Amino acid sequence: MLRGKHILHGFDEVLESLRADVLMMASLAERNLAHAMNCLLERDAQQCAITIADEDEVDALEKKIDQDGIEVLLRFQPVASDLRQVVSTMKVGNNIERVGDQAVQIARRARALNHQPELPAASSLAPLFREASEVFRASMRAFADGDFARARALHTRDRHIDQMNHDLADDLTLAMSSQPDRIPDFMNLIFIARHLERVGDHAQNIVEDIVYATEADDIRHPANAFQP
């Protein structure tokens, strides 16, 4: 829906500021995710430490977005698309924070792996990482542009990520049986794949929030016929 200027200029300004904070937060979370994967794929201990330390920035922005969002609700009492924009922006912020959490979890497991001899199977996680971070980045681009068509197109890609995670878990379990002494390390890889799959889930949540904000259409859980 084409949105004209709000009579209260302050509303457009604070909404834009809220969105800018969310985009900044997404950039930090994406960077942290990349650092965490470098930690695993390049066995770079420093990047593990950076990822864990930088989580504070993402957390602080999440709190700021929630506080600012509540202030917007309080001051302007928005309705219709304005209300959806504010609520969805706050929800997107929460999902980005969880992407940041996944990055920290990956960094911690990668650090544990780095204390062990190199495990070649670690590189098999690279395609899943690329796919998850690409979907996350694309979802944030759709958020920045308010592009519901692109958001809808992304909605199905989570299934592909789920399948990649599933296949990886099968492969790693199989490999584990031939190297029983490395079972804890394989388990760490399986959990890292699971964290990446969760990044895909958060990207999907973001996409759903974008569609709700722009089109007022709740596309969550389409197969669920239960009505509370």
Add this chain to the structure above:
Amino acid sequence: MIQTPMPIQKPTARPTASAPVNDQAAARPAAITFEVKNLSIWYGEKQAIRDVTIDISAKTVTAIIGPSGCGKSTFLRCLNRMHELVPRTRVEGEVLFDGENLYGPGTDPAVVRRRVGMVFQKSNPFPTMSIAENVLVGLRLNGVRNRRLLAERLEKSLRMAALWDEVKDDLRKPGMSLSGGQQQRLCIARAVAVEPEVLLMDEPASALDPIATMKVEELITELKRDYTIVIVTHNMQQASRVSDKTAFFYIGELIEFDETTRLFSQPREKQTEDYITGRFG
């Protein structure tokens, strides 16, 4: 004493509440209080309402919103023919109240206004009357003299208006001695004392402080159990708090009518969206 709905037709027509006046009434769903069909209203040459069709459900709160001059108050007043007090008023279309044509040739406007009460923007207690006299004036004008009945109705009406506990010891004091919020609730008590079926409210809280406003809003929610309520308000948060359905008017036209939650979260029409979000004009 008004026990059962009075027919709005003058005695020559003599329909009863259980005997609908025409075939339209027989086919009417029970839960609809007003069926407004292609209603247009003119004040002289100026058209205030344009071809409005809307059903207002029984025992619900319907909010009417829209910018100043959009026809909200005219629409409200046409539901009890109050707009006719303005000279050179002309009406086209149909308003069925409980299945009976509000503008039919035999309709008695006085009976309509007794069954469809009204509360105005500015509280208007009768300045020379006590609190009790203000509440009971409608009944007395209708010839009720039974003291026990009057006492019962006085307490019941003040309780319904959430005012009884505040004034029960001061019933002989002037109505004007009450605060603005209390005066407005006194007017609501006066409106419900004659046991109407519908309450029309024209910005009933716009002149009240936030606490008095909340009391009136709470009262509206309580009164919904017994009355069909139609409220005109400029306060969209108020509309979203108290109403079940909301109608948006613009330049005399009904632009959108929907469940309140839906209209304020995902309106279908761009004009509605622009108005309620403040991007209008």
